[in-house]
Amino acid sequence: MKNIAILFVAVLVTLGMTSRNLILGSDVKSDSKVVAVVNGEEISHDMLANVLINLYGREGLERIIRRTLVKQEAEKRNFTVTGEEIKERIELHINGQIQNQMKKGGLKDEQDLNRELEKADVTLEQYRKNIAKMFKLTSGQVEAELLAEKIIKETVTVTDEELHEVFEEQLGEKILARQIVFRTIRDAEKNLQRIKSGADFEALAKKESIDRNSASRGGKMRPFSPKGIMGKAVANLNNGEISDIINSDNGYHIIKLEKRIPRSNKKFSEVKDDLVKLITVQKVQSRLNPWLLNLAESAEITRNLPD
Numbered sequence: 001m002k003n004i005a006i007l008f009v010a011v012l013v014t015l016g017m018t019s020r021n022l023i024l025g026s027d028v029k030s031d032s033k034v035v036a037v038v039n040g041e042e043i044s045h046d047m048l049a050n051v052l053i054n055l056y057g058r059e060g061l062e063r064i065i066r067r068t069l070v071k072q073e074a075e076k077r078n079f080t081v082t083g084e085e086i087k088e089r090i091e092l093h094i095n096g097q098i099q100n101q102m103k104k105g106g107l108k109d110e111q112d113l114n115r116e117l118e119k120a121d122v123t124l125e126q127y128r129k130n131i132a133k134m135f136k137l138t139s140g141q142v143e144a145e146l147l148a149e150k151i152i153k154e155t156v157t158v159t160d161e162e163l164h165e166v167f168e169e170q171l172g173e174k175i176l177a178r179q180i181v182f183r184t185i186r187d188a189e190k191n192l193q194r195i196k197s198g199a200d201f202e203a204l205a206k207k208e209s210i211d212r213n214s215a216s217r218g219g220k221m222r223p224f225s226p227k228g229i230m231g232k233a234v235a236n237l238n239n240g241e242i243s244d245i246i247n248s249d250n251g252y253h254i255i256k257l258e259k260r261i262p263r264s265n266k267k268f269s270e271v272k273d274d275l276v277k278l279i280t281v282q283k284v285q286s287r288l289n290p291w292l293l294n295l296a297e298s299a300e301i302t303r304n305l306p307d
Contacts, residue, residue, distance in 0.1 A: 067144040069295040074147040081146040090137045097131050156283045171264035178219035181211040181251040188245045188252035201256050
């Protein structure tokens with residue numbers, strides 16, 4: 001099942017990664033007119049603010065406007081979030097990013113991670129703080145994110161049909177296979193003979209397949225259901241066997257079946273609540289941009305930044 005934490009990343013990006021503090025320069029005390037001294041020369045708060053506005057002003061302003069609109073709408077609808085909710089979401093996002101980085105780096109567990117961090121002379125706590133800084137996980141940003149989710153969730157319904165469909169996608173039987181896709185039937189026929197004569201399937205996929213996504217992986221496909229077009233086409237194949245040529249809207253496919261993954265032993269009732277959460281997150285994510293756009297179009301906004 002997809003890690004729900006990962007799905008929240010798209011929501012964070014939509015609401016904007018630049019923190020309100022960065023744009024407004026409010027990390028510096030408001031009564032401090034000097035933010036740095038370089039060889040005796042003072043750099044004032046106003047100088048810093050002007051530079052930041054020139055560099056990030058318009059983009060930052062739009063992000064702050066979006067967050068302000070979200071908070072105004074939440075006040076109208078009496079939606080609030082607690083400090084604990086904000087803290088939990090920040091932790092959820094940081095943990096999700098750590099898991100992503102561990103997976104990319106081939107690290108098995110936290111012990112492996114700690115060994116790598118020790119080599120870089122970085123503690124786990126410093127690493128977590130770096131992630132928070134990288135994604136600008138400020139309380140203001142996360143508050144707006146949570147408020148937007150709560151508002152949009154009110155419009156979300158999940159049907160039994162959707163639940164069973166996602167159940168099959170996540171936990172139903174899957175087929176692992178490789179493919180080579182050709183533009184013409186003649187190319188497919190010629191290369192099918194090459195494969196039958198002993199040509200290396202993965203090498204041929206990398207060189208000849210017009211589906212460059214799977215080609216870059218030696219033809220490796222994403223797991224697919226036995227109920228679809230491709231699944232039915234390889235229904236009678238054993239592991240390692242090659243299909244006949246399969247015609248689709250995307251071209252002419254030759255598939256090598258690697259193995260079948262049996263459906264999960266989990267019952268629908270056991271995972272139903274998790275599936276509802278997953279579908280809800282997906283729907284919130286898909287509706288967020290249109291909802292924010294509608295808020296902006298219906299609001300009275302005056303922008304006074306100079307061009």
